Amino acid sequence: MVAIALEGVTKRFHDVVAVSELDLVVEEGEIFGFLGPNGAGKTTTIDLMLDFIRPDEGRIEVLGRDVREDPRAIRQRTGVLPEGAEVWGRLTGQQHLEFAIDSKGVDADPTALLERVGIPEAIDRKAGGYSKGMAQRLLLAMALVGDPDLLILDEPSTGLDPNGAREMRQIVREENDRGATVFFSSHILEQVDAVCDRVGIMRGGEMVATDTVAGLRESLSTDTVLRVTVNRLEADTVQAAEAVEGVSAVETETVDQPTLIVHSDGSKTAILTAIEETGVEINDFQTEEASLEEVFRAYTTAETTA
Amino acid sequence: MTNVHPESVVAIARKDFQDSVRSWVFWGLSTFFFALLVTTTASIWYFADDPIFGAELTTGVLVGVTSSITRVIIPVIALILGWKAIAGEWESGSMKVLLSLPHSRKDVVLGKLLGRAVVLALSLVIGFALAAVVVAALMGGFDVVDYVGLLVMSIIYGVAYVSLAVAVSAMTKSTTIAGAGVFGIFLLFYVVWNAAFNAIQLLVQFEYIDGVEYTTEFQGEEIELLRLPDWAYLFDMFDPGTAYSNVLTLATDAAEIEGAAQIEADMFHGSIPFFLQDWFSFVVLLFWILAPLAVAVYHFERVDL
Structure with missing residues (x-):
């Protein structure tokens, strides 16, 4: 079974394309990490999945239902931790959880939920006095109400210290072991x-x-x-390098001299030739091993052309 | 209505009640309505023998005097209670938490209206109930039906303004714009509507708009008079404040001015149009609850959140 399916989804805000022809399938029972820098369109995609915003093109199904048709039925089986959301300052932890429990029409124990996210002592305190991390834990507890089939966590580590982030990942694993699908966005690899x-x-x-x-x-x-130092960058240099077979990503740097950083499993010569054909002169080049961090960076760093 | 889930509406209303209402607002309002009724009753009782201002202390007179005050005060209270209902959730960043839970957008608008309406209604009920003891003690023949009529119509009148405020709040993510919007509503019904009606009267007097001629008897003589066209009266009837005053004659025995009914009958050649009958004012109040709600729901269901 498929938990989340996006088909050719495009969303524009006025003339800015926030999400472009996106296809995505998340299988039931998997933990899917949704990575990208801030502003990449992650939250827009999640908002589309929750029917907070509507796509200009394409179809979105969550838990086997079209999100436009019955978003409420989907949210009944989904726990959501929205990005940058705030708690209600005048409600206590207990009242927050009771609201989530009433809204879902389920039986759950607020004390047990708060113990699970590590803030049982805050149950009778008004959330207006919580720290950022505590508020984030409370929102996670609300998302867990009713043992949802799908958890959508948008930047869940926001405001958490490393220890809190580790506890959060532990909960994600536990929920997955229970059978829940987890969709988890982050800008940190x-x-x-x-x-x-x-x-x-x-x-x-x-x-x-x-x-x-x-x-x-x-x-x-x-x-x-491949780090290629050139005398200057032409407008089409990056595209030319990207077009070479085997090239997965191209970054540019202009710290001392203009440099192209090309990730590839193909021919080096073909890349160098393609760069030269755009009319620039190659001063130097060297090859490096890529770390996972660099692969991610290469994928997610926007091109900077001087 | 489809896509309304009573359990969601109630859950949101309860959450809203807990979150938005500081307890002093609630008790402050209750005390205010209590004090208003007691003061009004005591004043009428005190001045009952005054040759100029004096009037006998009856429930009818109490309703008349009180409603002329609540007509002005209740809208202000209702607009203030309602304007942040939805825009405020955006401003504080909690709207996505609310909508991540299984509620339809219609549920959110209705739940917000219910939550704020209950604050106003409950404080009116408490204020009226406590004041009833004092009022009944000062008054000879206390008419419970009239008194409850004033209470119920005041609640409906207030809910209409809460609905207007919540609707404005649903149209924007900015409380600044929502604030400007409810101020606009305040101006519309306190200034613009009356001014427009006065303008129509002037235009008829100066014959820019055709009036309607009618004959009536005045001190035994037949006289020819000019009245406004029907649509002008219909327009006037849609002012919620006018509707509130009118509907109180339906709910209570607040006396009509002697002879007014006869003149009205003459104006319309014996058959008074439906919109000038008291029951229509009740429909107008319901209209001001439902119409803003319908616009708010229509907008809120379609907008990108």
Whole structure:
């Protein structure tokens, strides 16, 4: 079964394309890491999945239902931790959880939920006095109400210290063991790396890579990074390098001299030739091994052309 | 209505009640309505023998005097209670938490209206109930039906304004714009509507708009008079404040001015149009509850959140 399916989804805000022809499938029972820098379109994609916003094109199904048709039925079986959300200052922890429990029409114990997220002592305190991390834990507890089939966590580590982030990942694993599908967004690789079965990397509104974590590591071992120092950059230099077979990503740097950083498992000569054909002069080049961090960076860093 | 889930509406209303209402607002309002009724009753009782201002202390007179005050005060209270209902959830960043839970957007608008309406209704009920003891003690023949009529109509009148405020709040993510919007509503019904009606009267007097001629008897003589066209009266009837005053004659025995009914009958050649009958004012109040709600739901269900 498929938990989440997006088909050719495009969303524009006025004339800005936030998400462009996005296809994505998340299988039931997997932990999917949704990576990308801030502004890549991750939250827009999640908002589309929750019917907070409507796509200009394409179809979205969550838990086997069209999100436009019955978003309420989907949310009944989904726990959501929205990005940058705030708690209600005048409600206590207990009242927050009671609201979630009433809203879902389920039986759950607020004390047990708060114990699970590590803030049982805050149950009778008004959430207005919580720290950022405590508020985030309370929102996670609300998302867990009713043992949802799908958990959608948008930047769940926001405001958590490393210890809190680790506890959060532990809960994600427990929920997954229970049978829940987890869709988990982050702009930080390590948080996803440790816990996810599969990751998707988004940049500029497009999915630039979807693979298992093992698959990403695999591509890392064959990938080499070519640093090419040139005398200047032409408008089409980057595109020319990207067009070469085997090239997965191209970054540019202009710290001392203009430099192209090309990730590729193909021919070095072909890349160098393609760069020269755009009319620039190659001063120097060297090859490096890529780390997972660099692969992610290459995928997610926007091109900077001087 | 489809896509309304009573359990969601109640859950949101309860959450809203807990979150939005500081307890002093609630008790402050209750005390205010209590004090208003007691003061009004005591004043009428005190001045009952005054040759100029004096009037016998009856429930009818109490309703008349009180409603002329609540007509002005209740809208202000209701608009203030309602304007942040939805825009405020955006401003504080909690709207996504609310909508992540299984509620339809219609549930959110209705739940918000219910939550705020209950604050106003409960404080009116408490204020009226406590004041009833004092009022009944001062008054000879206390008419419970009239008194409850004033209470119920005041609640409906207040809910209409809460609905207007919640609707404005659903149209924007900015409480600043929502604030400007409810201020606009305040101006519309306190200034613009009356001014427009006065303008129509002037235009008829100066014959820019055709009036309607009618004959009536005045001190035994037949006289020819000019009245406004029907649509002008219909327009006037849609002012919620006018509707509130009118509907109180339906709910209570607040006396009509002697002879007014006869003149009205003459104006319309014996058959008074439906919109000038008291029951229509009740429909107008319901209209001001439902119409803003319908617009708010229509907008809120379609907008990108």
